[in-house]
Amino acid sequence: MPHPAVEQAMAGLIARNPGESEFHQAAHEVLDSISPVLEKYPEFVTARILDRLIEPDRQIMFRVAWFDDAGVPQVNRGFRIQFNNVLGPYKGGLRFHPSVKLGTIKFLGFEQIFKNALTGLPIGGAKGGSDFDPHGRSDNEVMRFCQSFMMELFRHVGADTDVPAGDIGVGEREIGYLFGQYKRLAIAFTGVLTGKGLLWGGSLARKQATGYGLVYFATRMLAARRMEWHGLRVVVSGSGNVAIYAAEKAQRLGARVVAMSDSGGYIYDPNGIDIGLMRSVKEDRRARISAYAAERTGVEYHAGCTGIWSVPCDVALPCATQNELDGDGAQALIANGCKVVAEGANMPCTPEAVRAIQAAALSFGPGKAANAGGVATSLLEMAQNSQRLQWTFDEVDNKLHSIMNGIYDQCAEAADDFGEPGNLVLGANAAGFVKVARAMMAQGLV
Numbered sequence: 001m002p003h004p005a006v007e008q009a010m011a012g013l014i015a016r017n018p019g020e021s022e023f024h025q026a027a028h029e030v031l032d033s034i035s036p037v038l039e040k041y042p043e044f045v046t047a048r049i050l051d052r053l054i055e056p057d058r059q060i061m062f063r064v065a066w067f068d069d070a071g072v073p074q075v076n077r078g079f080r081i082q083f084n085n086v087l088g089p090y091k092g093g094l095r096f097h098p099s100v101k102l103g104t105i106k107f108l109g110f111e112q113i114f115k116n117a118l119t120g121l122p123i124g125g126a127k128g129g130s131d132f133d134p135h136g137r138s139d140n141e142v143m144r145f146c147q148s149f150m151m152e153l154f155r156h157v158g159a160d161t162d163v164p165a166g167d168i169g170v171g172e173r174e175i176g177y178l179f180g181q182y183k184r185l186a187i188a189f190t191g192v193l194t195g196k197g198l199l200w201g202g203s204l205a206r207k208q209a210t211g212y213g214l215v216y217f218a219t220r221m222l223a224a225r226r227m228e229w230h231g232l233r234v235v236v237s238g239s240g241n242v243a244i245y246a247a248e249k250a251q252r253l254g255a256r257v258v259a260m261s262d263s264g265g266y267i268y269d270p271n272g273i274d275i276g277l278m279r280s281v282k283e284d285r286r287a288r289i290s291a292y293a294a295e296r297t298g299v300e301y302h303a304g305c306t307g308i309w310s311v312p313c314d315v316a317l318p319c320a321t322q323n324e325l326d327g328d329g330a331q332a333l334i335a336n337g338c339k340v341v342a343e344g345a346n347m348p349c350t351p352e353a354v355r356a357i358q359a360a361a362l363s364f365g366p367g368k369a370a371n372a373g374g375v376a377t378s379l380l381e382m383a384q385n386s387q388r389l390q391w392t393f394d395e396v397d398n399k400l401h402s403i404m405n406g407i408y409d410q411c412a413e414a415a416d417d418f419g420e421p422g423n424l425v426l427g428a429n430a431a432g433f434v435k436v437a438r439a440m441m442a443q444g445l446v
């Protein structure tokens with residue numbers, strides 16, 4: 001039975017945020033784990049921590065108007081949800097994708113609170129973005145959009161206030177245009193954004209960090225089953241920033257990544273992905289993944305992205321988007337003998353998929369723990385900006401590695417403490433929540 005405070009908070013959230021199904025799903029995922037924590041800390045119930053935590057500190061929504069290359073005015077909607085800054089300045093990415101709605105940003109911002117808490121670093125939770133679709137837009141169109149977006153956002157962000165970064169559809173190009181406009185408006189060169197280019201305040205290893213961190217986390221999941229990467233078959237969905245560097249690191253550790261995807265379809269490459277070719281297709285040319293199949297022998301291309309889960313593998317790393325791996329996908333993975341599923345994307349597994357994976361005794365690593373290496377390395381970028389220094393690749397990568405080990409240890413220990421050893425969902429939610437709740441108690445009713 002859920003604790004009554006959980007039921008009250010969830011009912012309030014649904015009533016106040018009608019129709020925001022992704023936010024409901026993300027909140028359920030956390031709140032369903034929290035009852036034993038509330039039993040242990042009744043003071044959190046008295047202080048109504050849950051009801052306070054599910055209501056964002058601030059929700060910013062604005063019009064973004066810009067001219068396309070044909071001179072036609074275009075209108076998009078911009079968002080920034082500053083969810084909770086009890087542990088540090090707001091921190092979280094910006095997503096540019098046509099599917100972005102208020103509820104999408106709320107779900108991502110809510111996840112970010114606990115993820116950032118798990119890193120052990122001083123960062124609060126936020127997320128932002130727009131329903132703008134960069135696909136097929138020229139660099140000039142992307143620049144004009146970014147400049148218009150920052151024209152409003154700049155009032156709400158700052159190196160000690162709120163520090164956005166990239167997410168789907170926002171990479172170094174977009175961060176560059178956003179940074180240029182911020183600098184012009186604020187007359188200040190500060191660490192207001194992370195994921196910056198290496199020549200202008202970026203951190204080495206930030207681009208690789210989410211994917212590498214995911215593999216470091218999954219290494220611990222494998223070790224708990226007395227397994228290692230060498231010789232394993234891996235399926236990685238997506239072919240963006242997180243997917244490419246997860247695939248690269250897994251292969252460097254001796255695994256064979258046999259399938260990757262984009263929103264149009266997936267490729268099956270039984271010999272293991274050629275990372276150089278994949279980067280050329282997706283990063284340099286911004287082409288479709290079908291081009292990879294056309295340029296390498298022995299590769300199959302299949303239209304439609306969900307079929308990727310029927311490719312036999314030992315480890316599955318969903319790294320594209322929310323709800324991309326459903327109950328059927330999970331059943332296919334289980335039937336083919338998959339042992340470990342670790343989330344590189346935010347909430348890529350549906351609740352049915354997570355239940356099926358856990359019931360079949362596969363190891364499951366939730367995104368808020370497994371993909372926290374990106375935001376953790378963003379904090380390392382902020383630290384370098386404050387110091388006016390740039391650390392070496394290895395320095396950053398070593399710190400990332402130990403942060404991921406620390407996150408895994410916290411999740412495993414919290415799962416033990418709350419009586420479900422190996423349940424990293426419970427562990428991540430409980431460990432993240434306790435930190436945030438304690439800090440909220442200390443800072444009073446605000």
Ligand code: NDP
Pocket residue numbers: 097099166167168169170210238239240241242243261262263264305319320321322324344345346371372374375
């Ligand atoms: P990118 O934009 O670099 O790549 C996204 C990839 O996912 C592309 O291959 C894209 O295909 C695919 N994709 C996007 N939307 C859909 C969709 N609706 N259906 C199927 N495929 C889709 O983004 P990132 O790699 O940065 O982000 C991927 C995931 O990782 C997201 O969930 C993000 O929130 C999460 N994440 C990112 C972090 C980061 O540091 N970047 C940190 C932690 C989590 P296509 O090109 O066809 O659209």
Ligand code: 2IT
Pocket residue numbers: 091092093094115163164165166167194346371372374375376378
């Ligand atoms: O989901 C995420 O953690 C990110 N998109 C990265 C956020 C960040 O601030 O680096």
